Structure formats: structure tokens, C-alpha cells
Amino acid sequence: MKKIEWGKYILIYLAGFLTSFSGVLDSLVKILTLYKEFKKTYIYDxxxxxxxxxxxxxxxxxxxxxxxxxxxxxxxxxxxxxxxxxxxxxxxxxxxxxxxxxxxxxxxxxxxxxxxxxxxxxxxxxxxxxxxxxxxxxxxxxxxxxxxxxxxxxxxxxxxxxxxxxxxxxxxxxELSNYCAESPKKFWREYYKRQGKKFPESHTKNGVLLPVTS
CATH class of the missing domain: 2.40.128 (Lipocalin)
Incomplete structure (x- = not known):
């Protein structure tokens, strides 16, 4: 009979503990959710x-x-x-x-x-x-x-x-894409000019300098 009584109290305690623990978990989830919303509102969107x-x-x-x-x-x-x-x-x-x-x-x-x-x-x-x-x-x-x-x-x-x-x-x-596509060609033209050489126009494709075999 005493075992039954003790078992009842243990079950009541465990039920209370689990309920309390569940409440703690719910609180943690709510805190994390609130933190995410806080970050979205005040730090980034x-x-x-x-x-x-x-x-x-x-x-x-x-x-x-x-x-x-x-x-x-x-x-x-x-x-x-x-x-x-x-x-x-x-x-x-x-x-x-x-x-x-x-x-x-x-x-x-x-x-x-x-x-x-x-x-x-x-x-x-x-x-x-x-x-x-x-x-x-x-x-x-x-x-x-x-x-x-x-x-x-x-x-x-x-x-x-x-x-x-x-x-x-x-x-x-x-407009900008077309301009930027010409930037490599302009770079190499200036580079060859500084070297005192003629820029090989025939060795470019879409503004990109192709390998030149000597």
C-alpha cells in the first residue's frame, strides 16, 4: 500500500517537473523567436x-x-x-x-x-x-x-x-555592361602604349586579350 502511495507522489512530482520543464522550453523558444524578430527589425531586414x-x-x-x-x-x-x-x-x-x-x-x-x-x-x-x-x-x-x-x-x-x-x-x-565589357580592352591598349608597342586589335575577343603566339 505504501509503495502505491509513494508511486503516486513520484508520478505527481514527475508530472509537475515535466510541466515546468515544458514551460521553460516554451519560454526559450519564445525568447529565440523574439530575438530573431528584434534582429530583423533593428539590425537587418x-x-x-x-x-x-x-x-x-x-x-x-x-x-x-x-x-x-x-x-x-x-x-x-x-x-x-x-x-x-x-x-x-x-x-x-x-x-x-x-x-x-x-x-x-x-x-x-x-x-x-x-x-x-x-x-x-x-x-x-x-x-x-x-x-x-x-x-x-x-x-x-x-x-x-x-x-x-x-x-x-x-x-x-x-x-x-x-x-x-x-x-x-x-x-x-x-549600358554599364556594355561599358564594362570594353574595360579590359582599354586596359591592354594603355598597357601596350606604355610599353611602346602596338596593341594587337586582331587578338581580342569581346574586349579580352587572347594569347599571342610569337
Missing amino acids: SEFLTGNWSTNAEYVINSAELGLLSIQAFDDGSASGEIMSEKICDALPLIWYIKLETESPDFEEFFIDRKFYLKQLQKGRMQTVAVLKLIHEDRKNGAIQFELIGDDTDVLPKRIVLAKNYPQYKSDFK
Whole structure:
């Protein structure tokens, strides 16, 4: 009889413990959910960052040069995209596929500006050529502003303001793509000129210098 009584008390205790433990788990899940929402609201918003951005002077005040950024942000807050402008293509002419990346943000991004890294393919891997920080997000009007921290290209402006998803993006992208496709050819033409040699026009294809056999 005593064993039955003790068994009953043990079952009651276990039931209470499991209920309490379940409550703790629910609280932890709620805390994690709230933290994710906090990060999305105050640190990053994947949906807002994702899209096509431009410095087109028709839409951005005081825009000195046309620049385009197409970026995809992911659920963890990291983001990756392509950036293009005439000056960037001329400064990095051999491979004008330039990426802008940022890692998944930590809680510290609530207190400091988030960093983005401009990278170019060099020697078989992507290497950082400039660092920017995101200093302002205007989610109401669809605009972001970057400030330059470091720049190995020496062509980026100190501040870059971009507007999102404007009508001229496709035509501007085509215009810049055509310009950037000529950047390698211009580079090699200047290179040969400095060497006192004639640039072999017949040995180029789409602006890329082909191997020349002697």
C-alpha cells in the first residue's frame, strides 16, 4: 500500500517537473523567436535589402556617377550581390565581376554600423578590395547609404546613396555592361602604349586579350 502511495507522489512530482520543464522550453523558444524578430527589425531586414539598387541621378540627389547594385539577402541576414560602375570597371578591368558581401549580423550590429566587403576574383579566390559600412536605411522611401572605410581601388566615393527598384534599372544595367565589357580592352591598349608597342586589335575577343603566339 505504501509503495502505491509513494508511486503516486513520484508520478505527481514527475508530472509537475515535466510541466515546468515544458514551460521553460516554451519560454526559450519564445525568447529565440523574439530575438530573431528584434534582429530583423533593428539590425537587418532581408526583404528590404534584397533587390536592385541604383545611384541614378534621376532618382538619387547629388549622385555623381551611375552605379548599380543587385543584392540578395538570406534568412540568416547575410547578403551577397554584384556591384557595377564605370570607375569600378576601369579600376578593376581584368575581371569586372565585383561582389559586395556581408556576413550574418551579430547583436553588436545594433550598436555599430554593419560592414560590407567589396570583393574581386584574384588568383583563384575572392579577395577584399574595399570595405564599406551601412550607415542609413530609409525603408519608407527605399534608400540605403554607405560610407567608405577602406578602398584599394582609389575610385569609390566617400559616401554612396542607392535607391531601390527604380524603372531605369534594366536599361542602365545594359549600358554599364556594355561599358564594362570594353574595360579590359582599354586596359591592354594603355598597357601596350606604355610599353611602346602596338596593341594587337586582331587578338581580342569581346574586349579580352587572347594569347599571342610569337
